[in-house]
Structures are given as structure tokens and as C-alpha cells.
Amino acid sequence: xxxxxxxxxxxxxxxxxxxxxxxxxxxxxxxxxxxxxxxxxxxxxxxxxxxxxxxxxxxxxxxxxxxxxxxxxxxxxxxxxxxxxxxxxxxxxxxxxxxxxxxxxxxxxxxxxxxxxxxxxxxxxxxxxxxxxxxxxxxxxxxxxxxxxxxxxxxxxxxxxxxxxxxxxxxxxxxxxxxxxxxxxxxxxxxxxxxxxxxxxxxxxxxxxxxxxxxxxxxxxxxxxxxxxxxxxxxxxxxxxxxxxxxxxxxxxxxxxxxxxxxxxxxxxxxxxxxxxxxxxxxxxxxxxxxxxxxxxxxxxxxxxxxxxxxxxxxxxxxxxxxxxxxxxxxxxxxxxxxxxxxxxxx
Ligand SMILES: [Zn+2]
Ligand SMILES: [Zn+2]
Numbered sequence: 001x002x003x004x005x006x007x008x009x010x011x012x013x014x015x016x017x018x019x020x021x022x023x024x025x026x027x028x029x030x031x032x033x034x035x036x037x038x039x040x041x042x043x044x045x046x047x048x049x050x051x052x053x054x055x056x057x058x059x060x061x062x063x064x065x066x067x068x069x070x071x072x073x074x075x076x077x078x079x080x081x082x083x084x085x086x087x088x089x090x091x092x093x094x095x096x097x098x099x100x101x102x103x104x105x106x107x108x109x110x111x112x113x114x115x116x117x118x119x120x121x122x123x124x125x126x127x128x129x130x131x132x133x134x135x136x137x138x139x140x141x142x143x144x145x146x147x148x149x150x151x152x153x154x155x156x157x158x159x160x161x162x163x164x165x166x167x168x169x170x171x172x173x174x175x176x177x178x179x180x181x182x183x184x185x186x187x188x189x190x191x192x193x194x195x196x197x198x199x200x201x202x203x204x205x206x207x208x209x210x211x212x213x214x215x216x217x218x219x220x221x222x223x224x225x226x227x228x229x230x231x232x233x234x235x236x237x238x239x240x241x242x243x244x245x246x247x248x249x250x251x252x253x254x255x256x257x258x259x260x261x262x263x264x265x266x267x268x269x270x271x272x273x274x275x276x277x278x279x280x281x282x283x284x285x286x287x288x289x290x291x292x293x294x295x296x297x298x299x300x301x302x303x304x305x306x307x308x309x310x311x312x313x314x315x316x317x318x319x320x321x322x323x324x325x326x327x328x329x330x331x332x333x334x335x336x337x338x339x340x341x342x343x344x345x346x347x
Contacts, residue, residue, distance in 0.1 A: 001223040001273060003259060006035035006239070007215050009062070009076060009108065009137060009191030015040035018196035019211055021059075025052030031215035034228075035239055039076050042066065042085035050232055058236055061085065062108060063094050064123075072126045074108035076137060076191070079240045091127040099132050104244045106189055107133055109140040111172045113147035117155060120146050134244050135187030136177055138340060139169040139252075141218040142193040145209070159199070159206050163254060166217070168328075168337020178302040181322040181343060187275065188342050189243060190218040190250030217254045221261070223247045223273055246275030246342035255331040255338055260291040263325045263341045265317070277345035280320055284346055288313040294327040294338055320346045 011017030012024055019027070021038065028036045035056040038045070044061040051057075060078040064071065065088040073091045077084050080103035087093040098105050110125035148165040149155040158165050180186045194214035196207040209217075222242035228235040242248055251258035265272045265286050272278035288296050289312050296313040298306040300323050306315040317323065322343035328335040 001225060002227045003221055003223055004034040004228065004239070005032070005219050005221050005253075005259065006037065007031075007033055007192055007194075007218075008037045008189050008220050008243075009039050009140070010036060010194045010211070010214070011040055011062075012038050012045075014038075014043055014045045016195055016197070018198065018207065021045075021048045021057060022052065024211060025055045025057050027211040028057075028215050029053055029055040031212060033215055033219070035222075036215075037078065037239075039078075042088065044077075044080060044083040044085075046081075049236065051230060051235075056228065056232075056235055056239065058239060060103075060105075063088050065089050071121055071123045074123055074125075075133070076106045076108045076189075077103055078105055078243065079103040079236075092130045092132075095130055095132045104134040104240070106135050106137050106187075108137045108191065109143040109193065110136055110176060111170050112143050113170070115147065115149050117151050118146050118149040135189065135246065136173065136180075137191045138173050138177060138188040139190040139218050139250050139337070140193050141166070141191065141214055142195070142209070144170070156201060159208055162209060162213070164332055166252065166254075166336065167334075168252070169250075169340060174340075175302060178299070178322075181324075182301060185246065185275075185322075185343075185345065187244065187246035187248070188250060188340065189220045189248065190340070191220075192218055217252060219251055219253050221249050221251060221258065242275075247273055249274060249325075249339055249341040251339045252337060255336055256292045256294075256329050258291065258327075258339050260289075261327070261339050261341075262289045263287075263344065265323075265344045265346070272344050274342040274344060277347045280317060280346050284317040286313075286315045286317060286323060286344070288325050288327075290327060290339070292329065294329045295335065297326045297328070299324050299326060317346050322346075
């Protein structure tokens with residue numbers, strides 16, 4: 001398997017971000033990323049997908065109904081060729097329009113929290129009856145940051161030291177994901193939602209948060225059976241296949257480089273990676289391997305079924321269903337969410 005590290009869900013000057021595509025690609029390369037997926041609000045920018053040096057830049061669209069109050073239901077539409085914002089009034093119609101052109105998508109920042117100070121509205125997903133989406137954005141870096149701004153002094157402090165605040169995906173997002181996983185396959189991605197909006201306070205001026213910073217935080221690592229070959233169409237397909245199929249994990253790489261983290265299941269001669277399924281057959285065994293010591297937790301239907309500190313964990317599956325791994329590392333005096341894998345499905 002070939003692992004590639006990317007940043008998903010970012011905004012450019014085409015909507016309310018603060019950099020053009022060339023700058024985004026340059027900053028992503030500098031941060032050590034191999035791919036990025038830009039998703040501007042209600043616009044599909046065409047002609048920008050491509051290799052920018054060693055960085056693969058792909059373009060999707062973040063769709064929402066601009067007239068809806070309160071604002072809700074942001075959908076990340078990927079692998080589309082035609083804009084879908086005209087369907088924004090109806091979340092199901094957006095999902096259907098994306099699927100009809102061979103694309104797929106994720107419910108963005110499904111649960112948000114705001115504070116009186118941040119005054120940013122909570123933009124949740126509310127239409128949970130929709131069908132046909134690939135999965136959830138389980139961790140949105142800017143959503144999480146927005147939740148931790150109680151007052152001006154603390155906001156000011158966290159603008160410079162965001163790592164003090166960030167802890168992991170919101171528990172209700174993980175709970176909802178586990179609930180959905182009882183019924184069907186649901187893939188997960190992590191996003192930054194970087195806009196790099198510049199705020200001023202007296203003589204101080206700061207982008208909250210810069211592209212360079214965000215690209216080093218919540219990343220999505222994909223696993224691909226084939227390597228990139230430098231051809232846009234081929235490599236774009238590999239990224240999208242991995243994301244759609246859940247052959248990926250979400251990691252907060254600022255607190256430890258998670259490259260090499262693996263979660264597999266074996267049964268007889270078969271091996272399944274994240275996003276795949278494997279038969280229980282009385283002998284399916286999971287293996288988790290981490291490049292760095294961490295608290296490793298194997299989750300099944302919202303419960304911890306195995307837990308261990310270290311760099312590996314093994315567990316023999318006893319029941320069917322979706323199993324996923326969470327890993328936590330200590331950083332700035334407390335354990336923080338580090339790696340959240342896609343599930344392996346025991347059938
Ligand atoms: Zn959004
Ligand atoms: Zn966004």
C-alpha cells in the first residue's frame with residue numbers, strides 16, 4: 001500500500017479564503033503534503049486540478065443553501081465536473097446531483113459549537129434523513145478551534161498557541177458516526193476548513209489560522225494499492241477511490257507524524273485494510289501498528305473493546321460489525337486525539 005498525506009476542505013480567493021491556487025499548492029508542498037482538495041463555497045472552479053511540482057491539487061465544492069436560516073448542511077462535493085450549487089435548497093438533491101455525475105461527498109462539520117465571544121454561527125448538519133453520501137468529516141480543525149474561544153484574552157492567546165486547545169473530534173460526531181455505522185458503511189475524512197481570515201487587534205494582525213499552520217494539523221492519510229504516476233487523471237482517481245472507500249485515516253500530525261500508522265484485519269489468507277470488509281469465520285484478528293507510542297483503542301459500536309499503550313495492539317474479533325481505531329498522545333500536558341482510522345467491517 002502506498003500512503004499519501006493530504007489536506008482536505010480548504011477555501012481560496014475563489015470564495016472567502018485568502019490565497020490563490022498557486023499559493024495554496026506552494027504552502028502545502030512546504031508543509032510536506034502530497035495532495036490538497038480545495039472546496040470553495042458554492043462554486044466549482046474548473047481548470048485548476050493538476051500537479052503543482054510535487055503537490056497534487058484537486059478541486060471540489062462546498063455546497064450550502066445561502067438563504068437558509070439558521071445556516072446548516074454544508075456538503076463537500078468531490079470528483080464532480082459540473083457545479084451543484086443550484087440544488088442547494090435541498091440537501092438530498094445536492095447529494096443526488098453529485099452522485100449522478102459520478103462524484104461523492106461528505107457531510108461537513110456535522111456538529112459545531114460556538115461561544116458568545118466567537119459569534120460565529122454553529123453550522124451543523126441537520127437533515128440526517130439524507131441518503132447516498134460517502135461519509136462524514138469527523139474532524140474539522142477550524143470548527144474545533146471556534147469552539148474554544150470563551151473571551152478576548154483567551155482568543156488572543158489561542159490565536160498564537162492553538163495547540164493548547166485542540167483535543168480531537170467532537171464526541172457527538174463520533175457517537176453519530178458509530179450510530180450510522182450500525183446500519184451501513186460510512187467513510188471518514190478530516191478537514192482543516194482553512195480560510196486564513198486576517199484579524200486585527202490594535203497593532204497586531206494575524207491570519208486565523210494560516211494555510212501553513214493548518215496544513216500541519218488535521219490531515220487525511222490515504223492508502224492506495226498503486227503509486228501516483230504523475231498523470232492527473234490516474235492520480236486523481238487514486239485519491240478519490242481511497243477517500244470514497246474509506247481507505248484512509250485522519251491524523252493530527254502536529255503532535256506526532258502518523259505516517260506508517262496501520263490497522264488491518266486478517267482471516268485465513270485474507271487481509272483487509274481500513275474501509276474493507278472481511279469474514280469473521282471464527283478467526284479474524286486485528287492488528288494496529290503505530291509509528292509512535294500512543295494510547296491505542298479499538299472501538300466497536302461505540303464501545304472500547306481493546307486498549308493498550310504502546311506501538312501495537314492485537315485483538316481477535318468476536319462479533320460482526322464495524323471496528324475502528326482511535327489513538328491518543330500526550331501533548332502540552334494532556335492526552336489529545338491523534339489518529340482516527342476508518343473502520344474495517346467484519347461480516
Ligand atoms: Zn462549511
Ligand atoms: Zn468550509
